[in-house]
Amino acid sequence: MLMKSILAAVALLAALAQTLAAADLRIGMIGLDTSHVPAFTDILNNPQNKAHVPGAKVVAAFKGGSPDIASSRDRVEGFTKTLVEKYGVKIYDSIEEMVKHVDAVFIESVDGRPHLAQAIPVIKARKPLFIDKPMAGSLKDVLEIFRLAKEARVPVWSSSSLRYSKAAQAVRGGSVGKVNYAEAASPASLEPSHPDLFWYGVHGCESLFTVMGTGCETVKRGTTADGKIEVTGKWKGGRTGIFREAKGYTGVAKGDKGEAAIGAYDGYAPLVAEAIKAFQTGVVPVSPEETIELFAFMEAADESKRRGGAEVSLAEVLKKAGK
Structure with a gap:
């Protein structure tokens, strides 16, 4: 009887682990001022997209934006509206609050200059991080992001498509x-x-x-x-x-x-x-x-x-x- 109970418990744990492994990762996005934001979100959140990538969904975001760059300033509100109204993404007032509700993060800010400051709370929260191009606004900041990631043992990388x-x-x-x-x-x-x-x-x-x-x-x-x-x-x-x-x-x-x-x-x-x-x-x-x-x-x-x-x-x- 005891053995049956143990086997049942093991089977339950195995099933639970499989369910967790199969669950979609909760993705947070930082910087909603680039066309990559709705494009990436649709690829992840829309199963009807021919290029759909399963396994993760964008569920949270921090708006960001750079007032001194027109391509950021003039588009951030529109892309934010799309994420909220079309995909049901929740907008947070701070990165520190957003990272509490996600498993991994995309930094999408079109401006590379704030990427280091945006990466710091993500790395501190030990969330895996992808940083869209450019990784930073300077070589010095690129080096610092990788230093912090190595120190915290957090996977961080960057790439162009x-x-x-x-x-x-x-x-x-x-x-x-x-x-x-x-x-x-x-x-x-x-x-x-x-x-x-x-x-x-x-x-x-x-x-x-x-x-x-x-x-x-x-x-x-x-x-x-x-x-x-x-x-x-x-x-x-x-x-x-x-x-x-x-x-x-x-x-x-x-x-x-x-x-x-x-x-x-x-x-x-x-x-x-x-x-x-x-x-x-x-x-x-x-x-x-x-x-x-x-x-x-x-x-x-x-x-x-x-x-x-x-x-x-x-x-x-x-x-x-x-x-």
Whole structure:
């Protein structure tokens, strides 16, 4: 009789664990001033969306917003209204209060400058965190976010959706062998409050680092024949990676087994799926080292511009930022 009771209790606990594992994660969003907010929320909350990612729902948010950036100031109220009225998301007056009601967090603020301050209460609450591009408004803040995350043992990562295009992921997986040369192009509109490539050029730079990986040592910034931004990075072992400003998303990766086109945009769903997987497993898909190097590349490009196109080492800008 006792054995039957024990077995029944074990079965009940197993069923409960399975139910909890299957339950949707409660997602909180910080910064409702970008089109990513309704797009990501629909992917997660709407089963009728063809790109639906199961396993999580956006249930809470902190509005945020940056009065000195028009694209934030002019859109935050509209996106907030959409989340409340269409998806039933509850708005909280503080991040500290919001994190009490969620399992994981997306920082979506279009402005990278407040990301560090927004990340601190999330990390203190030990909630897994995804930070949308740009990870921060400065390399120094990127380093500090990762330092705090490591100290608290909280999974934190950042990425552009361009990293998860099928073509870029195939190359990263070895489809052309070891990549010795790559070019990636994307729009690179500027926002005066941010280093030049942080605001939008980060998309193309993310594609570049997806296929090249870490190991960039120096950066030199110039211009294309039509006056657009061109940044050439030199990697260890004589490898070269180039970012160019362009109207669309394009690129090429050349390896010891062939070459392939890269840079295409395949929607937000692959990125959202990776974020949810990271929340569920506690394992981030992009290492802090790679993201830090990506932002050092972009910061070095600005420093090269300030020096009239001189070659700048990533080690120098990292040291200046406090690493």
